[in-house]
Structure formats: structure tokens, C-alpha cells
Amino acid sequence: MNRFLFAFLTLLPTPFLSAQDAPSASTPLFDGKTLDGWHNPYEWGETTVKDGEIHLVAQRKFFLMSDREYGDYVFEGEVFLPEGKSNSGFMVRGQEGKNRVYGYQAEADPTERAWSGGLYDEGRRQWLNPLSDQPEAQKAFKKGQWNRYKIVAEGDQLQFFVNDVPTTDYHDPVDLTGRIGLQHHGEKDQLYRFRNLRVQDNGRSVWKPLFNGKDLSGWKAVGGGQWSVEDGVLVGKSPASEAKHGLLLSEKSYGDFTAKIVFRITSGNSGFYFHSQPVDQAVGIHGVQAELENSDAVGGLYETGGRGWIAKPLGYFDSFSADRQGGRKKQWAKVLAGLTPENWTTMVVSVHGDRIVTHVGDILACDIRDAKVAQQGHFALQLHGGQDMHVEIKSVELLKKQTQD
Incomplete structure (x- = not known):
């Protein structure tokens, strides 16, 4: 286990939340019925709501993004990935342009590599915190079922939890605000499902x-x-x-x-x-x-x-x-x-x-x-x-x- 970036498993500093501490003032980011508060910045990708879930289907990679930008916050959400080839994640303080989304992403990776909960810098520096040296974190994601993510963004610190298991604790100063996003990686006709999306807005650091x-x-x-x-x-x-x-x-x-x-x-x-x-x-x-x-x-x-x-x-x-x-x-x-x-x-x-x-x-x-x-x-x-x-x-x-x- 790498002693530089994973020591937080035994030495979490005190003002940071543990995975068991549910947000005290979180609000729904998805109403379970409509896509109010969300938009697709791409010219492709299908987005629908069914049975209280957001469904994404596409033949090219795209992201569904929150209308609001957030700075410091606690986000919770669940993702269900299909069988076969797939890859997804939650954008954290995501940045966007026409047909482009970039920035921090909490990875959802069902492959044998098992880097779910790692930190990937989409469209920029690529992997910041893969999980190749974090065996306990690699076990957190469960194939063929709903997986619960918790993301704590506070100042320059990003903490990710998958099914209550800490997977990433990383400091990075590049983005202090941005949008929350849901990724479809572009595998043809694969259905990506999301539900129970909530956020606790903790203001901004400047x-x-x-x-x-x-x-x-x-x-x-x-x-x-x-x-x-x-x-x-x-x-x-x-x-x-x-x-x-x-x-x-x-x-x-x-x-x-x-x-x-x-x-x-x-x-x-x-x-x-x-x-x-x-x-x-x-x-x-x-x-x-x-x-x-x-x-x-x-x-x-x-x-x-x-x-x-x-x-x-x-x-x-x-x-x-x-x-x-x-x-x-x-x-x-x-x-x-x-x-x-x-x-x-x-x-x-x-x-x-x-x-x-x-x-x-x-x-x-x-x-x-x-x-x-x-x-x-x-x-x-x-x-x-x-x-x-x-x-x-x-x-x-x-x-x-x-x-x-």
C-alpha cells in the first residue's frame, strides 16, 4: 500500500467527514420524475427518467450535468452499471463547453482493474489517484448491483467513498467550483442507471x-x-x-x-x-x-x-x-x-x-x-x-x- 496517498485510511484528519456520517442538510439533486436541474451539453446521448432513476444511453461518451455549480459540498448517489463492457463515474466540480466536459471524476470501473472510487482528471491530466496500490479500496465496488458513492469536496481536498469504504483522499488546487455530472462512457446501447442523488451545499472556498x-x-x-x-x-x-x-x-x-x-x-x-x-x-x-x-x-x-x-x-x-x-x-x-x-x-x-x-x-x-x-x-x-x-x-x-x- 502506498504510504503517501493512502495513509488516510488510518489517519483521517479531523474536520473531515467519515463515510458513516450522513449529510445533515442534504437536498435531492434529482426529483425522481423529471430532469429539472440537469442538462446535456452534448449534441448526442439519450437521457430519460424511469421508476425514479436517470437512464443514460449513447454510442459516444457524454455527461449529464447539473445546472448549478457547487464549491464545497457532500454528494451522495448510486450507480448501476450494465453487464459487459462499461465504465462510468460522477463528475466532481466538472467544467464544460460545447460537446466537452472535463475535470475531476470519481471513477466507476467494473473491470478486473477495479479502480472504482479512484480520481481521474477527465480531459486533462488523466489519473491522479488510481487504486493499483489500494487493495481494500479495490474491493469496495460490487458488480451487478447498485453502488453508493459519497463525495466530500472541501477546499482543495477531495474524498471519495464507495459503499462506505474510503477510496480517495487527495489535495488538488486546480478547480474549486464546478458542476456535478453523470457519465455514459459511450459503449453502444449500454444502459447506465443513477438514483438517490443528494447534495449538501457547504458554500465555497476562495x-x-x-x-x-x-x-x-x-x-x-x-x-x-x-x-x-x-x-x-x-x-x-x-x-x-x-x-x-x-x-x-x-x-x-x-x-x-x-x-x-x-x-x-x-x-x-x-x-x-x-x-x-x-x-x-x-x-x-x-x-x-x-x-x-x-x-x-x-x-x-x-x-x-x-x-x-x-x-x-x-x-x-x-x-x-x-x-x-x-x-x-x-x-x-x-x-x-x-x-x-x-x-x-x-x-x-x-x-x-x-x-x-x-x-x-x-x-x-x-x-x-x-x-x-x-x-x-x-x-x-x-x-x-x-x-x-x-x-x-x-x-x-x-x-x-x-x-x-
Whole structure:
């Protein structure tokens, strides 16, 4: 069993729902009689209602999509797949255009591969969480009967359950809102059936700035180098003759979070610290940083004043099957090629409990459990001592509920 993406079976972090906790305020997404609230964005595909079920028939792949978009929610629904060749799933925050649907999908896979409940990125990055290394999850789906799915989307975290068995627990920052969808995979004349579709709308999570684009309010510069705001951008500079690290330290301390940093680096090695503490030493800080640099170390995790390297980017990669790897190294190579002084790069860091996840662009860099990481502390941006440093930060944002300050 893969220790990076399936540790949640024994260590589910606390604000997340268990499969046994039924939604307390869910409402029907299907009235059992009509397709009110649903639409087909394709020019093909048959959709009917019979005996309280939605029936899909087609000769090409298509999706029936909810009219409403949702952000954070708990969805429950049942699917019955026909005998013979078939494949289906529920779209999660699905995106659409004419004759096209793409985005997250909770897979329904009755084949011997048995990846039902895995996370597939339809029309984009393909498999994000297959179940090749999760034998208990592979047993959850039952052929020839109704299978009950539960989907919890909260911020950047997606959790899937099939017949109450946890199958996916994944952090991904690409889509925070979208539509719920039902898939027909396109097998000729095969009948796909859906029923008991319900949703609990839990609002939306949005990015809120920690840097106001005007001055250093909420931050404190310590150590070597200089920080300034130029044309709405944080600029940090330090000469190679400066031995001390320069730090822009958040005045507040933070616990669990998801943060997005948009940066570019002309020279030197920088980082985004979290759950860290300032110290009266040349390094200026003790804590874990996600690397900001123009190298293949970007998105890696390094503990200053402690263990050194905790995880290198894509350190998980070789432990996954070839099915998971498909094209991922090429995608990562494109990310690295874009790390130039002219280009802005986005990194997302998500820390909840002992789980640390980093993305560079839309590619997973690290996903680890670290029992030694502090549970609270400051954010900081780094100017590395002893290097000619020039780093620019366009924005620093936290993912919060829309009603939160």
C-alpha cells in the first residue's frame, strides 16, 4: 500500500467527514420524475427518467450535468452499471463547453482493474489517484448491483467513498467550483442507471490575500537583505556578501492552511516557510520550507535548523504503477522549463495535521506524512544568505471559506 496517498485510511484528519456520517442538510439533486436541474451539453446521448432513476444511453461518451455549480459540498448517489463492457463515474466540480466536459471524476470501473472510487482528471491530466496500490479500496465496488458513492469536496481536498469504504483522499488546487455530472462512457446501447442523488451545499472556498499589494502590512522584515513593494509586487534582494538569511515573516501564527504563492526568481534560492519560528541565529528561522527556485528542487520540502531535506519533488513517483506515471514526467519537465526569470510560477502548499502537499503549477510535487512537523507557526519568505538574491512575489493567498475574514 502506498504510504503517501493512502495513509488516510488510518489517519483521517479531523474536520473531515467519515463515510458513516450522513449529510445533515442534504437536498435531492434529482426529483425522481423529471430532469429539472440537469442538462446535456452534448449534441448526442439519450437521457430519460424511469421508476425514479436517470437512464443514460449513447454510442459516444457524454455527461449529464447539473445546472448549478457547487464549491464545497457532500454528494451522495448510486450507480448501476450494465453487464459487459462499461465504465462510468460522477463528475466532481466538472467544467464544460460545447460537446466537452472535463475535470475531476470519481471513477466507476467494473473491470478486473477495479479502480472504482479512484480520481481521474477527465480531459486533462488523466489519473491522479488510481487504486493499483489500494487493495481494500479495490474491493469496495460490487458488480451487478447498485453502488453508493459519497463525495466530500472541501477546499482543495477531495474524498471519495464507495459503499462506505474510503477510496480517495487527495489535495488538488486546480478547480474549486464546478458542476456535478453523470457519465455514459459511450459503449453502444449500454444502459447506465443513477438514483438517490443528494447534495449538501457547504458554500465555497476562495483565495484571500495575505499581501495587500501596497506595503508590508502584516509582515516583518528580519535578518539580511531588503524587502520592498514595487508596482504591487514584493521584491526581495540581497548581495552574495550577506551571510545572514533575509526573511519576511508573517506577524500572525497559523495552524492548518492551504496557501498559494505566485513567484519568479531572477537569481538565488528562496523558500516559503510555514509552521516556523524565528531564532537569533544566522539562518533566522527554524521550520520547514517549500522550495522556491529555478531548479528541479522546486516544491520540495526542507527543514532549516533541523533535518535538512524531508522530501524531494516527485519522490513518490517510482512507487506508483506505470498507469499512474503516464505522461507525468513530461508534465513535470514542462513545469521546470517554465522556471525562468521572466515567467510567473504558482505553487500551492497545503498542510493539515501531519500531511504536507505541494503543487507546482498543476502538478503534484510532494505528498507526505510528517509526524515531526510543527502544528503551528509563522509563514516566511526567504532570501538565502551567501547568494546573490533577487526574488519577486506577486501574491500570497490563503484558501478560506467565502464568509471568513
